[in-house]
Amino acid sequence: MKNHIYSVIALFLMSNSIFGQDPNWSVNQNNYQYTMTFVGFLNSDGIGLVSPNDKVAAFVNGECRGITNVIYVASEKRHYAYLTVFSNVNNETISFKIYDSGKNAVKSINKTIPFKTNEQYGDLFQAYAFASPALQSGAQMLDVSFKDIISNNVVIEGSQITVYLNKGQDITALNANFVISSGASVYLGNAKQISGANALNYTNPVVFTVLSEDQTTVKQWTVVVKTVTASYYKKEAVCYEGGAIKVLFPVEKEEVVLSIEGVILSTRTVNNGEVIFNNLNEGNYKVSVDGNFKEIKINLKKSL
Structure with missing residues (x-):
């Protein structure tokens, strides 16, 4: 005992x-x-x-x-x-x-x-x-996605993050998922945001504040949401040179299809935000990308 x-x-x-x-x-x-x-x-x-x-x-x-x-x-x-x-x-x-x-x-x-x-x-x-031990000082926003919605592309430039969604997507009540520095927190004003449960309107850019885990670093990040649309440009054909169609589209590796009278002439993928179809004869072309299409007429322009 x-x-x-x-x-x-x-x-x-x-x-x-x-x-x-x-x-x-x-x-x-x-x-x-x-x-x-x-x-x-x-x-x-x-x-x-x-x-x-x-x-x-x-x-x-x-x-x-x-x-x-x-x-x-x-x-x-x-x-x-x-x-x-x-x-x-x-x-x-x-x-x-x-x-x-x-x-x-x-x-x-x-x-x-x-x-x-x-x-x-x-x-x-x-x-x-x-x-x-000491806490971490990172205040980076590394990625943004939206709950139950597929993003076409996410582009981070400096402190701005642009998220591209499908055309027609309602962007007035999106629940953002944030990937941020370890231990950091996201705020809108002074209100802490819960990832995946925030229901915010992205009609206009939204400015978030990221506060590091040790609270020594504060950084603002602007999130811009765009519904995907393509931009089209053309160059007329001349007697010694074919015309051209250029398509600007923000989603890398997306397929762009060029056709005329229902016949597919070429299929190319977006690289560095664009696709160019060269050496085109005069005619009425149809360009399709992401389920949308644009009819473009290439005219024959006589050289001087």
């Missing part, structure tokens, strides 16, 4: 040595003249800390200079840590530790910041990350 009791005690002591105890951090605010503040959030091993017993503390050379618990802000439906840091001089190196009450564990934050009087870091939208 004694051996069992000793084993339990030993296990308890080992557990405390691994996880630590609720830290007795404290700071005497009257000892300091200046402050800087943070609006932040706590994250341990990729999981947000939301218990009122979770804490973050600031230190200078091991001396506690500020401490606060996590609180819930109903207007934002999020948990924040409002931390005030104290000092008597600027440029002291501030380090941080977080306390995960669920695991009864203290973790050091792998970043520091110099003390600056009256500086504030973070706000309710872009909070300061007290995270161990």
